[in-house]
Structures are given as C-alpha cells and as structure tokens.
Amino acid sequence: MDDALIIGGTRFIGRHLVDELLDAEYDVTLFNRGTRENPFADHNRVDHYTGDRTSGAALKEANEAVEPDLVVDCVAYYPGEVKLAVEAFEDVEAYVYVSSGAVYEPDVIPKREGETPLEPCSGEQAVDDSHESYGPRKAEGDRIVFEAAENGVNAMSVRPTIVYGPHDYTGRYQYWVDRISEYDRVLVPGDGTNIHHLVSVYNTVRAIRAVGENGTPGEAYNAGDHRVLTLQDLLEETAEAVGTDPEFVEVNDRELATAGLESTEFPLYNPDVHVLSTAKLADIGWEPLSPREAIERTVAWSGEPERDPGPDRETEEQVLDSL
Template sequence: MDTALIIGGTRFIGRHLVTELLDAEYEVTLFNRGTRENPFADHDRVDQYTGDRTSGAALKEANEAVEPDIVVDCVAYYPGEVKLAVEAFEDVGAYVYISSGAAYGPDVIPKREDETPLEPCTDDQAVDDSHETYGARKAEGDRIVFEAAEEGVNAMSVRPTIVYGPHDYTGRYQYWIDRIAEYDRVLVPGDGTNIHHLVSVYNTVRAIRTVAESGEPGEAYNAGDRTILTLQDLLEQTADAVGADPEFVTANDRELSAAGLQSTDFPLYNPDVHILSTEKLADIGWEPLSPAEAIARTVDWEGEPERDPGPDRAAEEAVLDSL
C-alpha cells in the first residue's frame, strides 16, 4: 500500500484530498502544527506528524519518519517554503506543489501551461503576505519546482483556478447558495455573462492524485472544471440543485452604485475573462465530475464557512427595489 504525506490536510482542499487518497487505498499522514481539529483522528489509515512546515529540519524529519511515496504540499504560500520542501523531499516518488491559476500573467484566453507567461516575482513580493502578491508568489514557487526537477527531484505542480465545494472556508460560493435558497429575487452583477473558470474541489483532488501518479517531473498542470459556466449558468444550476426558482436580476455598476456597491463586491465576479486549458491534465488520465454533480454535492453540505463575503442584503434590496 502506497503512503502519502499531506502538508496541511485538515481544512478544504487537503481535507478532500485525504478522502480521495483513502478511496485509492493509500495510507495517509498529515503534516501540520496540530492547531486545527483533525477530522480523520479516528481513521486507522490516517496518522498525524506534528511539525512546522517553515522548518526545513522538521520537513526532513517527517520524510525520514514517514517515508512517503508521494508528498502533496497544500499550504506553501511563499517561495521559500517551496524551496525548503523540494530539498527535504528530494528522494520521494512525487512532490506535488499546489500552485494557482493566479500564477499566470497576461490575460490570455485560455491560459496554457507551456505557453502563457507566469507573473514575475520580486524579492519583496516573495515575502509579502498581501492578496496582491499571491499570484506572483505562487508563480515563483512554480519556478522553484521546475529548477528542482532539473536537478533530479520528482517535483511538479497543479494550478487550480477558484475552487468551490464543501468545507470551503472562504464562503465565496456559499454566498450564492444562501441567496438562492433564502430569497425570491437574487441580485447579479453585470449581465450574467461574466466567465471566471471555476473548479470543484472533487475535480481538484482528482487532478492532484492524477499528477502524483502519472505526472512528469518539472511539469505544471492546470485544473479547472471541463465545462465552463458563465455566472448566470452557475446560478441557474445552483438553483436547480437547491430546488428553488428565484428571479435573477442583473444590475450594472451605475445601478449598483446607488447603494454604494460595485460588481467586484460580489463573490466569483471578475471583470476579466479567466479560463485555463485543462487538455494537458486530461491527457494523463484525469477524469472530472460534471459541474452539475459537483454543485449538487456542494449544495448538500450543511456546514458553515469561516468567512461571509459579499454585500449586505440590505444594500442588495435597495438596488433591487430601484430596478
């Protein structure tokens, strides 16, 4: 039985990845500080190794103790952390770094792994913790993975776009589920044709396992749902899954401004089209769920996200009443 070490593993993507690997008959060890509740504490094929992922010595000790066949790094947010990891796990069968679609620079449609340039990253950006430098930091992590592969490390990366699904602590998609479930009229920014490529967490973890098992060292693989939905399509499929039939009311920025709102206040809205090519991932055997099935599974989740993004309902109603 193969052994997997997951750096992180208790919140969102990592949590679903544990389930994906268990279903594939792996033994799994979580490497983290142990500050969050371990949802797999009672599972006989899940262990926990407590340590600090910012410590190269701790990562090497975990490698020696667990002797994993694969390592998945779910919580590397700074290039320095990736550098420590590829050094600590230089002898494993596969080290998979979870990068991001935000690592890409120009607004190319679609963004392809071996063609679209990555964001540059300065020394200052590499240690900055702001949202504005997130893509640059992820891109620099990718470059470290590529350099490590050139030196013989079996390192590769997965670049998901915005991920949705149960246990998503950001609340971005849950905002829309709640609006659809609770109200007869739902305010939609723009005209509903906005496209920001999403990926279900189920397809993300399937991508990670596929890359760990069949990916090539030094390669990056985009992860996005194979069917791309406009915001309006997403909301309509969500309504079908919820069993609701609200009226979706679109509003432009001028109309939204009457209540002090703008389109970008709404979760999952992006004024720029963002699409990732997933052909490369499909070529190595990735088999995704349809958005309809992933949405249905997400709607069934009864948990609560940690964050509550989006406009106040009172502001939304002020706009709705004016239209």
C-alpha cells in the same frame, strides 16, 4: 505508491484529498502544527505528524519518519516554503506543489501551461502576504519546482483555478447558495455572461492524484472544471440543485452605485475572462466530475464557512428597491 504525506490536510482541499487518497488505497499521514481540529483523528489509516512546515529540519524529520512515496504540499504560500520542501523531499517518488491558476499573466484566453507567461515575482512580493502578491508568489513557487526537477527531484505542480465545494472556508460560492436558497430575487452584477473558470474540490483532488501518479517531473498542470460556466450558468445550475426558482436581477455599475456597491464586491465576479486549458491534465488520465454533479454535492453540505464575503442583504435590497 502506498504512502502519502499531506502538508496541511485538515481544512478544505487537503481534507478532500485525504478522502481521495484513502479511496485509492493509500495510507495517509498529515503534517501540520496540530492547531486545527483533525477530522481524521480516529481513522485507522490516517496518521498525524506534528511539525512546522516553515522549518526545513521539521520537513526532513517527517520525511525520515514517514518515508512517503507521495508528498502533496497544500499550504505552501511563499516561495521559501516551496524551496524548503523540495530540498526535504528530494528522494520521494512524487512531490506535488498545489499552485494556482493565478500564476498567469492576464489577458490570455485560455491560459496554457508552458505557453502563457507567468507573473514575475520580486523579492518584496516573495515575502508579502497581500492578495495582490498571491499570484506572483505562487508563480515563483512553480519556478522553484521546475528548477528542482532539473536537479533530479520528482517535483510537479498543479494549478487549480478558484475552488468550490464542501468545507470551503472562503464562503465565495456559499454566498450564492445562500442567496438562491433564501430569497426570491437575487442581485447579479453585470449581465451574467462574465466568465471566471471554477473547479470543484472533487476535480481538484482528482487532478492532484493524477499528477502524483502519472505526471512528469518539472511540469505544471492546470485544473479547472471540464465545462466552463458563465456566472449566470452557475447560478441557474445552483438553483436547480437547491430546488428553487428565484428571479435573477441583473444590474449595472450605475445601478449598484445607488447603494455604494461595485460589481467586484460580489464573489466569483471577475470583469476579465479567466479560462484555463485542462487538456494536459486530461492526457494523463484525469477524470473530472461534471459541474452539475459537483454543484449538487456542494449545495447538500450543511456546514458554515469561516468567512462571509459579498454585500450584505440589506444593501442589496436598497438596489432592488430602486429598480
């Protein structure tokens, strides 16, 4: 493959994907509305095609103009958008839909492709924009990809779990980097042993390229860091990368309630264990970075995320002072 079209490409996963594909000698075209700053505007191997991804006609026009070998859909959040894309790019060598680890029904450890049931998606959920419908919407997108493959489209799916790394606009991991960098005492919900499988953006884009080049049409591939970290492991690795040695203060729900807080308000905390099997991805040549290297690269980023999740420091200190 020589030419790649990325639907999206300027914010987080897409931005890193451009670098990954350029390193692999692709020429890249970004397809988006052009409403965000393009970090690759001056790059001689990155073009931009302006269009609305919710328009089937615009997608088909982009396909005809660019003639891509590989299409990666980073910003399909509704099943209808996936349906438009697989129709518009039915003739490409590979269409890769960026789905999510949230597609699976809960209470299975680990979650495996083709084995763990997917979330159902009602007609109402398919057009809803709430957080609660995100997993069902992505799951329905997967089912559209599978159906398209049955009809001869070279469509595949990648299911990353929560992604962290430079340019992450959600601020979820950056919350912990900031606390560890700035304070001697860091409030940790629970006992630190909760597990929500994460994946670095570097491993995510490596997964996307591996699936685009070596994946099987009609298949989905989980993407998560090769080593699964507990929350405490993540914080300790982060502290080592930052170069600080804070005290991690573990607190239960009763102690948090003294300041009106709940454990689930803390980014990356999940009371339910969430782990994805990545064996299928490894079988097609995926070579992930270690969490340590990915974390070191992430904490070195000096940018600011768009969002600021988690409790404010003043409220956290109310809990710390009460202990």
